[in-house]
Amino acid sequence: MAHQEFLDQVDAYALGALEPEEARALEQHLDSEGPHPLCEAALARAREAVATLATDLEPVAPPPRVWEGVSRAIAKGQEPAPRAPELPSIPEPASEAIRRLRPIPPWVYALAAAAVVVLIFAGINVREAHRAAAQASAAAAECRKELAETRIDALRKEDAIQLLLEPGTQLVALKSSPPAAGPVPPGSGIVLFNPRGRALFLGKSFEAQASHDYELWLIRDGKPLAAALLPPGPDGRVFTEVPSKVLTGVRPAAFAVSVEQKGGERDAPKGPIILTGAVAAP
Amino acid sequence: MTRPAEDGTVLDSVRRGDARALEELYRRHSSRLYALLLRMLREAADAEEVLQETFVDAWRRAREYAASRGSVEAWLITIARSRAIDRIRNRGARLRLVKQSEQMAPAEPAQPDAPDVHAQTRLRRALGTLPPEQRRAIELAYWDGLSQTEISRETGDPLGTVKTRVRLGLQRLAELLAG
Numbered sequence: 406m407a408h409q410e411f412l413d414q415v416d417a418y419a420l421g422a423l424e425p426e427e428a429r430a431l432e433q434h435l436d437s438e439g440p441h442p443l444c445e446a447a448l449a450r451a452r453e454a455v456a457t458l459a460t461d462l463e464p465v466a467p468p469p470r471v472w473e474g475v476s477r478a479i480a481k482g483q484e485p486a487p488r489a490p491e492l493p494s495i496p497e498p499a500s501e502a503i504r505r506l507r508p509i510p511p512w513v514y515a516l517a518a519a520a521v522v523v524l525i526f527a528g529i530n531v532r533e534a535h536r537a538a539a540q541a542s543a544a545a546a547e548c549r550k551e552l553a554e555t556r557i558d559a560l561r562k563e564d565a566i567q568l569l570l571e572p573g574t575q576l577v578a579l580k581s582s583p584p585a586a587g588p589v590p591p592g593s594g595i596v597l598f599n600p601r602g603r604a605l606f607l608g609k610s611f612e613a614q615a616s617h618d619y620e621l622w623l624i625r626d627g628k629p630l631a632a633a634l635l636p637p638g639p640d641g642r643v644f645t646e647v648p649s650k651v652l653t654g655v656r657p658a659a660f661a662v663s664v665e666q667k668g669g670e671r672d673a674p675k676g677p678i679i680l681t682g683a684v685a686a687p
Numbered sequence: 688m689t690r691p692a693e694d695g696t697v698l699d700s701v702r703r704g705d706a707r708a709l710e711e712l713y714r715r716h717s718s719r720l721y722a723l724l725l726r727m728l729r730e731a732a733d734a735e736e737v738l739q740e741t742f743v744d745a746w747r748r749a750r751e752y753a754a755s756r757g758s759v760e761a762w763l764i765t766i767a768r769s770r771a772i773d774r775i776r777n778r779g780a781r782l783r784l785v786k787q788s789e790q791m792a793p794a795e796p797a798q799p800d801a802p803d804v805h806a807q808t809r810l811r812r813a814l815g816t817l818p819p820e821q822r823r824a825i826e827l828a829y830w831d832g833l834s835q836t837e838i839s840r841e842t843g844d845p846l847g848t849v850k851t852r853v854r855l856g857l858q859r860l861a862e863l864l865a866g
Contacts, residue, residue, distance in 0.1 A: 452757035454861035464718035
């Protein structure tokens with residue numbers, strides 16, 4: 406990319422108004438083609454102008470739980486857990502949330518079979534959900550927390566099933582690579598991939614590690630592209646949506662999971678590849 | 688921007704793994720960022736989550752910060768807006784947001800940081816001098832997370848025209864605010 410081309414687009418870049426591939430081209434210009442004092446100065450000017458637009462707003466104090474969440478996340482050295490939504494005073498019974506998971510059309514037998522796989526990975530457990538609901542009357546505070554988690558779990562499963570039911574969605578099973586060897590427990594996972602720009606990773610048996618992160622890679626044209634970090638929950642399950650900007654462009658040939666140093670890698674996996682799975686041709 | 692030198696020093700401490708330094712950055716900037724995210728995402732739960740992600744991201748990526756590319760506040764706003772735009776695009780609600788005219792319910796005003804009235808006045812004056820079409824293009828990108836292509840689709844203006852409006856509008860704004 407020429408300097409002038411960068412300068413022509415830097416304002417839109419600072420505003421976040423470029424398409425993902427255009428933004429990547431500008432970032433590559435800055436990062437891999439040597440120092441560019443003029444381009445950096447133009448970027449600084451544009452960013453300051455963009456930042457100034459926020460001064461038109463009255464500051465609003467965020468609730469204390471936000472900082473508490475940040476503090477917990479950095480103490481654990483991992484991504485923040487998904488938010489626990491505010492519960493209504495009478496929380497929705499877990500059974501209601503789970504009942505909503507049943508709208509799979511009976512004629513979609515193949516999809517239903519695949520949905521079972523999704524549910525296994527997402528970890529549906531009706532008994533536990535009922536048990537949590539029953540405990541709500543006895544230990545309200547504790548049960549509210551459990552119900553919140555159950556609801557999140559149910560919503561995630563619903564999201565996964567809806568994606569699975571969308572035309573063109575493919576279930577990519579990721580296999581151990583190398584098979585179950587090495588010091589890092591490989592876990593197992595699937596990717597629900599829709600070529601129209603959505604992908605969800607669902608995994609189980611992922612062990613959270615203090616000094617490492619699991620990272621999902623997308624293999625396109627023989628090259629890896631960092632897709633997302635995969636923070637496991639306390640139960641070892643992973644549910645991560647791949648940012649849509651990563652999915653734009655040519656259809657990926659495969660997905661892979663590696664174990665990287667904290668924060669992950671940007672350009673290519675440096676740690677061991679523990680799972681891989683090929684995307685079927687259209 | 689406010690306190691760039693101090694922010695830079697604080698960020699140096701964050702780079703060395705000082706969580707209290709991150710808390711100090713949070714204390715200084717979270718109210719402004721939260722207001723921005725509330726305006727962009729229109730849902731308090733989403734704004735809280737993205738604000739949390741922003742500071743966790745800042746903690747992890749502190750080493751990537753380059754003062755030559757803008758102030759710490761501008762860097763934090765870039766992170767927050769980038770995550771908010773991802774979220775807007777993921778939930779496919781861009782057009783809904785554009786058409787949504789109702790204002791946010793009044794939220795709890797910030798206690799620690801009084802609004803910078805002088806800066807607000809200056810910004811409003813600067814925005815007021817922009818041609819309406821330039822201002823509209825910038826606002827669609829800034830608040831609603833639309834790309835230039837989407838702005839072109841939304842307004843019916845040619846893509847090249849939209850690109851010119853964004854570039855000239857932001858450059859003009861930068862000049863007015865710097866002057």
